[in-house]
Amino acid sequence: MLKLKNISKSYGKGTIKAVDDVSLDIRPGEIFGFLGPNGAGKTTTIKMVVGLLKPDTGTISVNNIDVWEEPLKAKSIISYVPDNPEVYDRLKGIEYLNFIGDMYGIPKEQRQRKLEHYLELFNIKDAVGDLIASYSHGMKQKLVLTSALLNDPKLFILDEPMVGLDPKSSFNLKEIMRNMCNEGKTVFFSTHVLEVAEKLCDRIAIINNGKIIALGTMEELRSHAVERKSLENIFLELTE
Numbered sequence: 001m002l003k004l005k006n007i008s009k010s011y012g013k014g015t016i017k018a019v020d021d022v023s024l025d026i027r028p029g030e031i032f033g034f035l036g037p038n039g040a041g042k043t044t045t046i047k048m049v050v051g052l053l054k055p056d057t058g059t060i061s062v063n064n065i066d067v068w069e070e071p072l073k074a075k076s077i078i079s080y081v082p083d084n085p086e087v088y089d090r091l092k093g094i095e096y097l098n099f100i101g102d103m104y105g106i107p108k109e110q111r112q113r114k115l116e117h118y119l120e121l122f123n124i125k126d127a128v129g130d131l132i133a134s135y136s137h138g139m140k141q142k143l144v145l146t147s148a149l150l151n152d153p154k155l156f157i158l159d160e161p162m163v164g165l166d167p168k169s170s171f172n173l174k175e176i177m178r179n180m181c182n183e184g185k186t187v188f189f190s191t192h193v194l195e196v197a198e199k200l201c202d203r204i205a206i207i208n209n210g211k212i213i214a215l216g217t218m219e220e221l222r223s224h225a226v227e228r229k230s231l232e233n234i235f236l237e238l239t240e
């Protein structure tokens, strides 16, 4: 579904190697957790997948569509929730949602149905008539989540999605992610909330200093670790 082949990316004219020869093959219908300490290279990797940063080397494809050769085709089946919800402050919530709906060409009926469902679920229905400038961080995040779910993405990519969400919204989001996978869609998300990854993910990759240092199901990761207990033990052991 999502294939990364030998992806590398440096910043500062090659002085900082943020992502170093990463290859991943994410299967359809799986929830894949991308873990790593701060500065490990998670966001850089995700930005390359969604077309915001060009890899120095390597290729990325979604459903066999190269994301850098056919960007619009690839992006039409991807939804992306960035780590920072940067939205247009001078739009009202509903104007932003309709803007995204128009960009993706989402039919009116589908748009209406999805909007009603997710605005209710994330409890921001009463705020969509207000300017985004007046929103809290969490509200912006929920607005971005709603916009990302309007188009029924085949591949849902989220960068640290649980940060800043209240417990109920975080619970709802996990349910959404699970349901999407049950429908055969694919979810790829980064987190450093290890409990979430442990409970939710079919497979996990751990990245450290730009390199993948562990990959597999929880069971597989456990069998390689000295401390065979929690993901926390494995994570700490590997990223030490």
Ligand SMILES: Nc1ncnc2c1ncn2[C@@H]1O[C@H](COP(=O)(O)OP(=O)(O)O)[C@@H](O)[C@H]1O
Pocket (backbone or CB within 6 Å): 011, 012, 016, 017, 018, 036, 037, 038, 039, 040, 041, 042, 043, 044, 045
């Ligand atoms: N725009 C940038 N310019 C220079 N260095 C950067 C930039 N963005 C990230 N980095 C560096 O690249 C490395 C990986 O960062 P990042 O991908 O944001 O990691 P993570 O999301 O795992 O915390 C870090 O060393 C970070 O300081």
Ligand SMILES: [Mg+2]
Pocket (backbone or CB within 6 Å): 042, 043, 044, 083
């Ligand atoms: Mg990050």
